[in-house]
Amino acid sequence: MKRPWDINPLPPPDGSDDKGPDPISTFLLLAFVVVGPLIYFGPQLRTIETWLVSAYGTVESWLIPIRDWFLGLMG
Template identity: 55%
Template sequence: MKHENWAYKYGPPPDDLPEKDHGWPQSWLMLAFVIVGPLIYFGPELRTIEAWLVATYSTVEAWILPFKDWLIG
């Protein structure tokens, strides 16, 4: 009778275990969903923002290029 009870059979859990240890696979999956989900949902808008950033970079580079050529030679 004593061995049929799980508390006697296995004993108490160790004290050093964290209370909510979900494990690393679940953490990585959650991180992947958090990153990939918005990329899929906001895909067309992200292409527009990326095109705007590239255009801005090209404009700034065109402004800086004469000074760069003057300084570096």
């Protein structure tokens, strides 16, 4: 008779701790996942950051006259 091991797996052996991952290893894995891409993609991220800052400056230069006009009406 064929046992459906993929549906009903064997129970864990006696004495095994099934508490989940260690908190330190979870923290280290999270740090690696966050810091690794920052190191690897550093130059590209710097380019994207420069583009975002220049786009913000452009939008701000468009909105400053509108803000000054609106605040001139209020005050």
